[in-house]
Amino acid sequence: MSSLASSSNSAVDPPAATDAPPETDPSPAVDPPARGGGRRHRLDDWRPEDPTFWRTTGAPIARRNLWVSIFAEHVGFSVWSLWSVTVLFLGPAYGIDPAGKFLLTAVPAALGAVLRLPYTLAVARFGGRNWTIVSALLLLVPAVPMTVLLEPGVSYTTLMVLACLTGVGGGNFASSMANINLFFPDRLKGRALGLNAGGGNLGVPAVQLVGLAVLATAGAAYPRLVPAVYLPLIVLAALAAARWLDNIPDAHNEPGALREAARDRHTWVMSLLYVGTFGSFIGFGFAFGQVLQLQFAERFPTPVDAAWLTFLGPLIGSLIRPVGGQLADRLGGARVTFWNFVAMAVGASLVLYAARELSFPLYLAGFLSLFVFSGIGNGSTYKMIPAIFRARAAAEAELTGDPVAAQRRARRLSGALIGIAGAVGASGGVLVNVAFRQSFLSSGNAEAAYLAFIGWYALCFLVTWTVYLRPGPGRLTGV
Structure with missing residues (x-):
């Protein structure tokens, strides 16, 4: 997710399959490449x-x-998601209402979104190995004070600061993807990046399982144990990066690529769609446990009652992500994305109906379907980005007679677009939690939030149809 010149091919075959490791040859390795200056x-x-x-x-x-990158990114995603489970520990002794808890899960998503672009650019500026060490150690900034300060009596302002700081884990995904993209040939990038992305996304259900284990064994009185579990893992990630990662010094940031991509309408169309897919995944991942407790308070009177279901949605969404890429390969990214948003609108409608009828089985089915389709949409929207620029490069090559220059420009802009869309898409996690917060504040339930989600998904499938599928002159083909 970058405008790195050496990584601009990241969009050529974006994350698709995560079920097998990248191809390797069984032949024995020879001497490693030269390392300059004895370094x-x-x-x-x-x-x-x-x-x-x-x-x-x-x-x-x-x-x-x-x-090593998968492990470091997984830990980063887990730290980013800490407050999705921490809020379940904040009982009456903390004096925080539901609206305040949703705000605590919104601010990590906000900082994570802001950090994605600078973290991406940092790989070329400082080196992938060096930045992975630094970004891993930065996870201690929220984890250590959370371990010390999380107890009844702590001020809400302090909790807000601690929650915001966990957003540093959200930036790790962008830098990890940009770095790993440098190591693989084009034909293997999709599988490698898919493994990297899938391993990172699994950090969301992993931290929620840790929270469930703490709730089930130590009880809700010890929220500090959840970040404490990650302290040695953070140190281990930094040490592993220092020991086994490498820098590729010829990577560099493409000057002007981000500015040029920001002026392209497809950048903002795809950012809107990515808000609907990845934004939904991370936003629902942060909010699901709280919503369960609030929507079905009699069924889930204690945090542990809700926690055993909280991890299911993010787990399913993470594991299903490769299917979106595979379907897009066969059917076309725009077509899969269109029908996926239709399905998400139907899923949100089912959740709304179930909430009104107090039908927990229907509610759970609807919410889990939202995780499934947000995961599929993550893969299909990623596949659309390189397809957009391949189509434009073909048209440009016909006009200019210079296919090499057209392809170079396409790779340059697609890499930059992925970086921007990734940052904007992560902000969807903020919007989801703010929507829940405002809905509970205004009406005491989440119905207004569900209506907002239905409207957003309807907007997304209409935009997808209008820009990429509607027959007519000037439409990009093959997207």
Whole structure:
């Protein structure tokens, strides 16, 4: 997710399959690439597109960097999601109403969205290994004070600051994707990035399972134990990055790519769609436990009663993500995205109906369907971005007679668009939690929020149809 020149191909084959590791050749590796000036962890000679180099040298190095990156990103996503489970511990002793709790889950999403672009650019500026070490250690900034300060009597302002600080984990996804993209040849980028993205997304249900374990064993009086579990994991992630990751020094940020992409209408169309998919995933992941407790208070009188279901939605959404990419490969990204938003609108309508009828089975089915389709939409919208620029490059090449320049510009802009859309899309997590907050404040229930979600998904499928599917002159084909 970057405008990195060396990573602009990230959009050529975005995250699709996460069910198998990237291809490697069983041939024994030869000497690793030269490391300039005797400095360790610096790959001065890196040629993943060279078949011989990849077979003999590149694959094992890339695979080692991938697995460490997955672990570091997973820990980052877990820290980002800490407050999705922490709020379940904040009982009457903390004196916080539901609206205040939804605000506590909104601010991490806000900071995470803001940090995605600078974190992406930091990979080329400081080196992927160096920045992974720094970004892992930055997770201690929220985790340590949470471990110390989370107890009855702590001020709401302090809780807001602590919640906001966990947003640093949201930036880790962007820098991790930009870094791993540098290591793999084009034909393997999709699988490698899919593994990286899937491993990171699984941090959301993982931290909620940790919270459930704490609630079930120590009880709701010890919320500080949840961040405490992650302190050694954060240190381990930093140490693993220092020991096993490498820098690729010839990576650089494309000057002007972000500015040029920001002037392109497709950047903002795709950002809107990504708000509907990834924004829904992260927003519902943060809010699901609270909504269950509030919507069905008699069924879930204690936090542990809700916590055992909280992780299901994010888990399903994470695991289903590759299906969206695979469907987009076969059917077309725009077509899959269109019908996916139709399904999300239907799912939100089912949730609204079930909430009004107090039908918990229907409510759970509807909410889980929202996680499923937000996961599918993450994959299909990612697939649309390179397809958009491939179609435009083909048209540009016909006009200019220079297909090489057209393809270079397409890769440059698609990489920048992914960076912008990723940052904007993460802000959807803020909107979801603010919508729930305002709905409970105004009416004491979440019906207004569900209506807002239905309206947003309707807007998304109408935009998808109008811009990418409606027959007519000038429409991009093959998106």
